[in-house]
Amino acid sequence: MKSAENFNELHTFPIVETFYSLQGEGFHTGKAAFFVRFGGCHVCCGWCDVKESWNPHVHPRLTNEEILTEILAHEAKAVVITGGEPLMHNLDELCALLHAHGVHTFLETSGTFKFSGTWDWVCLSPKQKHKPLEENFARANELKVIIAAPEDFAWAEACAVKVQKDCILYLQPEYSVHQSITPLIVEYCKRNPQWRISLQTHKFIDIP
Numbered sequence: 001m002k003s004a005e006n007f008n009e010l011h012t013f014p015i016v017e018t019f020y021s022l023q024g025e026g027f028h029t030g031k032a033a034f035f036v037r038f039g040g041c042h043v044c045c046g047w048c049d050v051k052e053s054w055n056p057h058v059h060p061r062l063t064n065e066e067i068l069t070e071i072l073a074h075e076a077k078a079v080v081i082t083g084g085e086p087l088m089h090n091l092d093e094l095c096a097l098l099h100a101h102g103v104h105t106f107l108e109t110s111g112t113f114k115f116s117g118t119w120d121w122v123c124l125s126p127k128q129k130h131k132p133l134e135e136n137f138a139r140a141n142e143l144k145v146i147i148a149a150p151e152d153f154a155w156a157e158a159c160a161v162k163v164q165k166d167c168i169l170y171l172q173p174e175y176s177v178h179q180s181i182t183p184l185i186v187e188y189c190k191r192n193p194q195w196r197i198s199l200q201t202h203k204f205i206d207i208p
């Protein structure tokens, strides 16, 4: 079983970027939140739009307290921890600190590492080329499967049988092919109404 690798040197994390914006996709679309993008990802999706995040060794490092200070400087007391793959790092202490200051913690993960941290919301976005740990499907509040080609619907269904009954199911068009694939997702959701479509609205309204 994989566990978080020892990237927590000196109790700091490699951080690609931080920004205050609106959640663009999934269940919390439209809500203001602070975003912290962690460095490090070994999934290496061909269509990844944050490839600069993959190498965990090239980013500035922040402490838990520095991350907290940035979050508290903004109005919304909610943080989206994203990447990269945040669970490459042990997030127990960071989440404890954030919760102690009333910050809601939202996680975006591929689920390929053992969980750490405590989360108010978990978005699991499984990838076929590097599948989640089986135990992590049960942690998902929302399952977000990227659809880049028609055969991805079968992958989405294979994942959906592994999540909890109350997990919200999303199909999201891969952005570079969204014009051709979105109509297929619309028809799929009409035929299979347990699924919802998720759009990357931040890209349509040009916010980070």
Ligand code: SF4
Pocket (backbone or CB within 6 Å): 041, 042, 043, 044, 045, 047, 048, 049, 050, 051, 053, 083, 084, 085, 110, 127
């Ligand atoms: S899992 Fe996410 S961060 Fe990692 S390569 Fe895929 S899209 Fe990029």
